Amino acid sequence: MRRLALALLLLGATAEARESSFALMSPETQAMQREDSANPGMLWVEEGRALWESAGCSGCHGDVAGMRGVAARYPAFDGAPIDLAGRIAQCQEARQHRIPFARDSGEALALAALIGLQSRGMPISPPDDPRLAPALARGEALYRERRGQLDLSCAQCHDANAGRHLAGSSIPEAHPTGYPLYRLEWQGMGSLQRRLRNCMTGVRSEPYAYGAPEYVAIELFLMRRAAGMALETPAVRP
Amino acid sequence: MARALINLPRTARRGEVIEIRTLIQHVMETGYRPRADGSVAPRDIITHFTCLYNNEEVFSVELAPAIAANPFLSFSLVTAESGILAFTWTGDNGFEQTETRSLTVT
Numbered sequence: 001m002r003r004l005a006l007a008l009l010l011l012g013a014t015a016e017a018r019e020s021s022f023a024l025m026s027p028e029t030q031a032m033q034r035e036d037s038a039n040p041g042m043l044w045v046e047e048g049r050a051l052w053e054s055a056g057c058s059g060c061h062g063d064v065a066g067m068r069g070v071a072a073r074y075p076a077f078d079g080a081p082i083d084l085a086g087r088i089a090q091c092q093e094a095r096q097h098r099i100p101f102a103r104d105s106g107e108a109l110a111l112a113a114l115i116g117l118q119s120r121g122m123p124i125s126p127p128d129d130p131r132l133a134p135a136l137a138r139g140e141a142l143y144r145e146r147r148g149q150l151d152l153s154c155a156q157c158h159d160a161n162a163g164r165h166l167a168g169s170s171i172p173e174a175h176p177t178g179y180p181l182y183r184l185e186w187q188g189m190g191s192l193q194r195r196l197r198n199c200m201t202g203v204r205s206e207p208y209a210y211g212a213p214e215y216v217a218i219e220l221f222l223m224r225r226a227a228g229m230a231l232e233t234p235a236v237r238p
Numbered sequence: 239m240a241r242a243l244i245n246l247p248r249t250a251r252r253g254e255v256i257e258i259r260t261l262i263q264h265v266m267e268t269g270y271r272p273r274a275d276g277s278v279a280p281r282d283i284i285t286h287f288t289c290l291y292n293n294e295e296v297f298s299v300e301l302a303p304a305i306a307a308n309p310f311l312s313f314s315l316v317t318a319e320s321g322i323l324a325f326t327w328t329g330d331n332g333f334e335q336t337e338t339r340s341l342t343v344t
């Protein structure tokens with residue numbers, strides 16, 4: 001009994017130890033995310049809903065509500081590690097025989113936001129596929145690798161200094177819980193890859209091209225790190 | 239056409255104060271930002287928003303540069319009778335969009 005209580009306590013402690021960057025935002029920005037009628041990300045969701053019909057997604061997948069839980073399970077393995085945006089593009093290319101929407105285009109973000117919304121509130125549950133192991137290890141190595149003129153790794157800010165400040169901004173723990181999300185600085189919607197590119201140019205390193213396997217590897221590692229946290233798509237961030 | 243979200247109750251009691259929230263997709267380009275080639279991106283903003291309640295203006299706003307993209311406007315209204323609310327955004331480059339919602343007052 002005591003052992004069980006201790007295990008629960010430890011479980012509670014680890015769950016509490018991680019924090020979505022939602023908690024670091026001002027009450028006003030938090031309210032913006034909480035309230036769907038004030039969340040600009042919902043504009044993209046609405047566009048996604050229209051595309052779900054017009055781009056032919058509903059022909060195979062039926063009602064979008066059937067995509068519940070899907071976004072919480074990516075990146076997955078299909079010949080190679082693939083993220084949700086990559087899966088949407090692959091579906092368009094291989095099954096619909098059309099040119100997929102460009103990465104981070106309004107249409108691609110709209111569909112990803114719509115599919116992400118179906119899993120809102122669900123725990124991130126990355127697949128336990130052994131074929132993902134090499135990419136996962138690569139992702140962790142990239143996360144801990146120093147890069148750029150500032151010679152900083154992701155871990156140096158987001159593990160060692162999370163919760164502290166970089167100039168006026170709080171340093172979050174880098175849990176990708178709400179992508180694609182509406183960022184006030186961008187005045188628009190963006191993907192995790194856009195966020196990663198931001199950080200890479202921030203430490204003055206050259207970012208990988210959109211869709212590069214390195215991003216999927218990092219996302220894989222970050223999603224594993226955030227396993228069990230609730231999905232927030234479409235989130236709002238400052 | 240731009241995506242717009244409008245949030246208001248469908249029914250209300252007479253004399254009740256209701257809150258209306260609107261959100262519309264728009265770049266709100268200020269007209270001051272240089273592009274990659276050094277030229278200045280021309281201004282493209284929503285300049286005016288009005289809300290008509292049974293064809294009577296109950297709320298209007300002049301918008302200016304430096305207002306964020308995808309502007310969110312929230313205002314309140316004292317209900318009088320059932321009818322139609324018409325929301326119109328007008329702006330640069332001939333931008334004009336009208337959305338209507340019905341309101342039942344009991």
